[in-house]
Amino acid sequence: MWNIAESLLFQRTTAWFVQLGVCLFLAATAVSAPSKVEFVAHRGASYDAPENTLAAMKKAWEQGADAIEMDLWLSKDGKIVVCHDGDTGRTGGVKRKIAEQTWAELQQLDVGAWKAPEFKGERIPTLDSILTTIPPGKRAILEIKCGPEILPALEDALRRANRPAREIAIISFNYETLSLSKQRFPQHAHYLLHGYKADSKTGKLPELPELIKKAKQARLDGLDLHFDWPINREFVSQVEASGLELMVWTVNDPAVARRLVAAGVKSLTTDRPAWLRTQLQ
Numbered sequence: 001m002w003n004i005a006e007s008l009l010f011q012r013t014t015a016w017f018v019q020l021g022v023c024l025f026l027a028a029t030a031v032s033a034p035s036k037v038e039f040v041a042h043r044g045a046s047y048d049a050p051e052n053t054l055a056a057m058k059k060a061w062e063q064g065a066d067a068i069e070m071d072l073w074l075s076k077d078g079k080i081v082v083c084h085d086g087d088t089g090r091t092g093g094v095k096r097k098i099a100e101q102t103w104a105e106l107q108q109l110d111v112g113a114w115k116a117p118e119f120k121g122e123r124i125p126t127l128d129s130i131l132t133t134i135p136p137g138k139r140a141i142l143e144i145k146c147g148p149e150i151l152p153a154l155e156d157a158l159r160r161a162n163r164p165a166r167e168i169a170i171i172s173f174n175y176e177t178l179s180l181s182k183q184r185f186p187q188h189a190h191y192l193l194h195g196y197k198a199d200s201k202t203g204k205l206p207e208l209p210e211l212i213k214k215a216k217q218a219r220l221d222g223l224d225l226h227f228d229w230p231i232n233r234e235f236v237s238q239v240e241a242s243g244l245e246l247m248v249w250t251v252n253d254p255a256v257a258r259r260l261v262a263a264g265v266k267s268l269t270t271d272r273p274a275w276l277r278t279q280l281q
Helices: 004-035 054-062 127-131 148-161 175-184 208-217 233-241 254-263 273-279
Strands: 038-042 067-074 080-082 139-144 168-172 190-194 222-226 245-249 267-270
Touching (some): 054 127, 267 273
Parallel strands (some): 038 067, 139 168
8 A cells, every 4th residue: 555655746746747748739739730721821921011012922932821812803905913902092002993004004003112111112913923933832822803804814824824733723702703714724723702791682691501502513612701700610511521622711810710720720811821820839
C-alpha cells in the first residue's frame, strides 16, 4: 500500500501529464487548422495596399496568401481590366464608367494615391499583368462583374496566360453569366457568389438547398458565400455531400474565422491574409 508521499507524487505526476496532453492537443489543433485553410486575398492584400492593383496582388504573395481574388470588367476597346466598381470614382478620383473608356483612357487615372502617398502612380491593371504574378501552386480567383460579353476576351486571356486550370477559378453573382462561363471553360472551377440578405420583394432569406440546386444544374464546382450565412458543421456537410466546395467571404474578424474553420470551412477570403492566418495559430 502506498504511503501518503507516494500518493501525492502520483497524483501530481498524473495531473502534469494530463495538462501536458491538453497543451499538446491545443497546440496541434491551433497549428493544423490554418494549414488546412486556403487564405484568399480579397482584391489582393487590400488592407495594406490599394485594392485590385498590382501592388496589392504582389503584397498578397509576399504575405503568403494561397490565392488572390480580383474583379473583372471589359473596357470599351475590349481589354479586361481589374477594378471593383463599374466606374472609377471611388479609387480613381474621376467618375468614369469603365465600359465607356478605352484602356488608354483608363491608364490616365491614379488608383493608388487614395490609399497612401507611397502608392501614388498605381494604375488600373489588366488581367494579363496579374496572371503573370501567380507563383506555382497558388491560384487566382476571377470575379466577373459584367455580363457574358467578357467571355471571348477572357478565353483569349486564359490562353495567353497558359496556366494550369487548377490555378485559375471563376466566380460571379450573375448566375446566367457564370453558367455560360462554365460551359465555355469547363476545366476551371466555378463558384456561385451569394450574400445573405432578405429578398426585397418577398422578405425571405436565401436558402441553401435552392443554391445547391442551382449550382448543380449549371455544373458549377462550389458556392462562395458571405459569412453572415448560418454556417455550422451541418451546413458545411450539406454542401460537401452535394459534391460542391465552399468558400466564404469577406472574413476579417478572427472570431468569425475560428467559428468557420471549426465548422469545416476550408477557404476564407480576407483583406488581411497574413494577419488572419497568424490569428488562427
